[in-house]
Amino acid sequence: MLELRSILVKYGKTVAVRKLSLSVNKGDFITILGANGAGKSSTLNAISGIAKVRAGEIDYKGEKINGLKPGTIAAKGIIQIPEGRRLFPLMTVEENLKMGAYLQNDKRRISEALEKVFILFPVLKEKMRAKGRELSGGQQQMAAIARGLMALPELLMFDEPSLGLSPLLRQQLAEKIKEINRDGVTVILVEQNARLGLMLANYGYVLENGELTIQGKTSDLMLDDNVKKAYLGV
Amino acid sequence: MPPAGIWIDALVQSSTYITMAFGMVLVFSILGILNWAHGQYYMLGAVVVFYGVTAAGVPFPISMLITGLIIAGLGMLVKKVLIDRVSGDLYVGAVTLALIFFLEGLASMLFGMQDKGLANVMPGNMDLGSFSVSYQKIAVVSFTLVVMIAMYIVLNRTKVGLSIRAAAQEPRAASLYGVRVDRVSLIVMGIGCALAAWAGCIMAPVYAINPFIGRIPMIFSLLAIVIGGLGSLSGAIIGGLILGFLNSVMTYYISYYSEVVLFVLVIILLLVRPQGLFGAALK
Numbered sequence: 001m002l003e004l005r006s007i008l009v010k011y012g013k014t015v016a017v018r019k020l021s022l023s024v025n026k027g028d029f030i031t032i033l034g035a036n037g038a039g040k041s042s043t044l045n046a047i048s049g050i051a052k053v054r055a056g057e058i059d060y061k062g063e064k065i066n067g068l069k070p071g072t073i074a075a076k077g078i079i080q081i082p083e084g085r086r087l088f089p090l091m092t093v094e095e096n097l098k099m100g101a102y103l104q105n106d107k108r109r110i111s112e113a114l115e116k117v118f119i120l121f122p123v124l125k126e127k128m129r130a131k132g133r134e135l136s137g138g139q140q141q142m143a144a145i146a147r148g149l150m151a152l153p154e155l156l157m158f159d160e161p162s163l164g165l166s167p168l169l170r171q172q173l174a175e176k177i178k179e180i181n182r183d184g185v186t187v188i189l190v191e192q193n194a195r196l197g198l199m200l201a202n203y204g205y206v207l208e209n210g211e212l213t214i215q216g217k218t219s220d221l222m223l224d225d226n227v228k229k230a231y232l233g234v
Numbered sequence: 235m236p237p238a239g240i241w242i243d244a245l246v247q248s249s250t251y252i253t254m255a256f257g258m259v260l261v262f263s264i265l266g267i268l269n270w271a272h273g274q275y276y277m278l279g280a281v282v283v284f285y286g287v288t289a290a291g292v293p294f295p296i297s298m299l300i301t302g303l304i305i306a307g308l309g310m311l312v313k314k315v316l317i318d319r320v321s322g323d324l325y326v327g328a329v330t331l332a333l334i335f336f337l338e339g340l341a342s343m344l345f346g347m348q349d350k351g352l353a354n355v356m357p358g359n360m361d362l363g364s365f366s367v368s369y370q371k372i373a374v375v376s377f378t379l380v381v382m383i384a385m386y387i388v389l390n391r392t393k394v395g396l397s398i399r400a401a402a403q404e405p406r407a408a409s410l411y412g413v414r415v416d417r418v419s420l421i422v423m424g425i426g427c428a429l430a431a432w433a434g435c436i437m438a439p440v441y442a443i444n445p446f447i448g449r450i451p452m453i454f455s456l457l458a459i460v461i462g463g464l465g466s467l468s469g470a471i472i473g474g475l476i477l478g479f480l481n482s483v484m485t486y487y488i489s490y491y492s493e494v495v496l497f498v499l500v501i502i503l504l505l506v507r508p509q510g511l512f513g514a515a516l517k
Contacts, residue, residue, distance in 0.1 A: 048410060071412035079410075086407040088400050099400050102393075103412035151411060 001026045001186060002047070002078075002155060007056035007066070009042045009210075016042035016051070018210045024155070024188065029181045031189045031197035031218065033231060034207035040190040041083055043207070044157045047188075048080045049073040060155075075103050077154030081161065083190075085144040087132035093143050094128040100150030109152060116183075117146040120176060138169040145176065156180065157188040162196055174200055194231035198222050206231070236486045238365040241479075246371050246440065247454075248478025249378035253433035254455035255462075255470035256385060257426030263402040263465045264415075264422045267317070267326045271333035273452025275305050275427045278337060279434025280443045281345050284352055294355045298435040302428040309427025310420055334448075341445035349442035356439055370439045377436045381429065385467065398422060402465070454481075457500055463510030472511060 002024040009017040017039040024030055032040050045051035046066070047058060053066040065073055088096050097117070101110045118125050121142040127135060135143060141161060148156055158177065162170045170193075178200060181187045191197035198204060198218045206214040206227060214227060221227050254276060261269050279301055286297030316329050356373055359366040389395035400408035401418045409415050433451070441447065455470075458477050462469020480499065484492035504510075 050406065050409065069414070070409045071414060074410060074412050082407060082410060086404050088403045088407065090403055091396075091399060095396065095399075098396060099408070099411050099413075102397070102400075147411070 001028075001061060003057075003059040004043075004047070005057045005059070007043075007046055007058060008054045009039070009046050009051050010054050011042075011051075015210050017046065017207075019056070020207070020210075020212055021056075022205055022212070022215070024186060026154075026186055027181075027184065028203065029178075029187045029189070029201045030203045030205065031191060031201035032205050032207060033191060033194045033197050033227075036192060037209075038207040039210035040207055041159055042210075044080055044159050044188070044190055047073075047078060047157065071103065074151060077152065078157070079148045079151045079153035079155070080157045081144050081148040081159065083159040083163065085140045087135075087140055087144055087147070089133035090131055092129050092131055093124055093135070093146075096132055096143055096147050097150045100147035101152075104150075104152060110150070113150050113152055117149050120149070120179065121146055137164050138166075138172075141165065141169075141173060142176075145180075149180070153185055155186045155188065157190070159190045160192060161189070162191065162193050170196065194227070198227075198232075236483055238362075240482050240486045242367050242371055244479040244482035246374050246478075247482055248475045249374050250433050250437055250451055251455045251458045251477055252471055252474035253378050253381050253429055253436075254451050255458045255474055256381065256467060257429035258455055259459050259465060259467055259470050260398070260422050260429075261426040262459070264398065264419045265317075267323060267330070268456070269423075269426065270327065270330040270452075271312075271337060272426070272430050272455070273448030273450075274334055274337035274341075275309060275430035275448070276434035276437075276451055277341060277445060277448035278308070279305055279431030280438040280447060281341055281434075281445070282431070283435040283438050284350055284443055287352060287355060294352075294439075298432065301435050302432045305431030306424035306428035310424045313420060313423045338445045338448075345445060347444060347446075349444050351442055352439045368440075374436050374440060377432070381432070382471065389467075394421065459510075461500060461503060461510055463512035466510070466512040469510055469512035 004020055004022045006019045006021050007017060008015070008019065020039070020043060032043060034040050042051050046053050049065070049068055049070040057064055058066040060076060060078060065076070088099060091099070097114065101113065104110050123139060124142060124146055127139060132140065132143065145161070161173055161177070165173060174196060177187065177189065189197055189201055198221055201218050204215065204218045204221045205212055214221065214224060254272065258269065258272050261267065282301040282304060283294070283297050286292045286301060287294055292300070312333065317326055320326050320329050356369045359368050360372060389399060397408065397413045397418050400413055401415045405415050454477055455474070458473035459470050460473070461476060462471070462473030477496070480496055481492060484495055488495065
């Protein structure tokens with residue numbers, strides 16, 4: 001479904017991602033792991049069209065998408081839930097969700113998506129009139145995911161969703177992401193918390209200084225000595 | 235207690251500042267720049283509406299509508315041709331500062347520097363018992379009310395308004411969900427310039443028109459948004475009212491000294507509350 005072929009992302013002269021290739025099939029749950037600054041977010045931003053791809057190609061369903069505007073890419077069903085939630089702080093939760101469905105015109109599909117969101121995150125139903133900045137950290141993350149779901153994603157990319165959450169909330173979040181994937185949405189999960197990424201995903205990529213170092217089934221990665229030492233602290 | 239006329243003038247002054255300040259706040263929220271030439275769009279509004287009414291013979295309300303559209307177009311053109319090609323706040327600031335003199339010079343060449351007036355538009359007074367108010371002043375205040383209501387509806391009840399607020403609050407998230415931030419900022423520039431032009435139009439029958447009338451309203455609207463808190467529309471309303479009323483009432487008591495006192499008060503306010511009365515609350 002999604003294919004990255006040897007992409008290069010640079011900010012000025014700094015290389016963020018170098019010669020990265022990865023592929024995602026429909027229904028997959030993959031994770032991209034690595035330390036801070038390894039190029040994980042840049043990879044997602046390249047897919048979303050926010051970061052420029054200087055070399056290589058990104059294909060989605062056999063069609064080249066690098067070079068397209070972020071909105072055009074989002075309209076194809078590739079949706080990113082950015083690091084740090086990035087809710088619209090002065091908008092109500094309701095307006096935030098409306099912004100998620102900004103590109104959608106089909107009223108019926110929008111209300112179906114909203115129903116699903118309420119089943120997944122019942123708390124949001126009571127918080128519809130609260131402003132983004134008035135929510136707790138956990139609620140903000142729920143609202144950010146809900147906003148992403150309102151965009152009717154086929155491929156949903158999470159950038160560090162567990163950041164700043166308590167272990168209990170992290171566990172609940174993990175369940176929700178699994179549920180979204182089970183519902184047929186393909187998931188790319190970027191995590192600094194390698195344990196969480198490996199626990200949830202089926203396949204993992206490990207980035208180091210912008211380059212792919214290890215990849216494989218998460219069940220294998222968990223047993224890999226290098227991964228254990230560097231990311232699991234074993 | 236100052237006579238009723240002073241309070242009416244205060245309201246008229248506040249109205250101008252508020253309409254002008256709205257445009258500046260919008261542009262500042264989205265583009266992150268202060269458009270220093272905002273006052274010159276106000277001046278051009280007055281000049282264009284003057285010619286629309288006197289030379290072309292178009293009725294004042296229609297002339298005003300068209301003027302707003304023309305100046306909106308000009309503002310958008312300036313953004314595309316000049317502002318977008320320059321990067322860095324300092325340089326963008328320099329470009330819009332230069333525009334002040336360019337637009338004033340252009341207006342002087344085409345229009346001449348002497349005062350002109352549109353006083354014959356909307357003549358007459360409304361009698362309110364012990365005092366009377368000119369229809370022109372009533373028009374200024376009612377127009378500002380209409381602008382405030384219209385802005386509220388556009389920003390809070392329409393999809394364009396939603397995308398404007400989204401782009402102001404979190405530009406990156408907005409673009410992730412399909413908002414064309416570049417297009418939104420162009421639209422906002424157009425709305426901002428049209429508001430300045432309309433403020434100029436509606437004031438044209440009240441004051442004299444010349445190429446330099448944009449300077450004072452610009453300074454006062456800038457102060458209004460600083461008092462109210464940069465980025466806040468409700469702050470702009472409060473700031474505009476405070477300035478308009480303080481200035482009119484103090485001028486009544488201490489004439490020329492009022493501006494000195496006014497600026498001292500503003501400085502004291504900003505020392506106590508640097509973020510303005512409302513912080514950066516709206517967007």
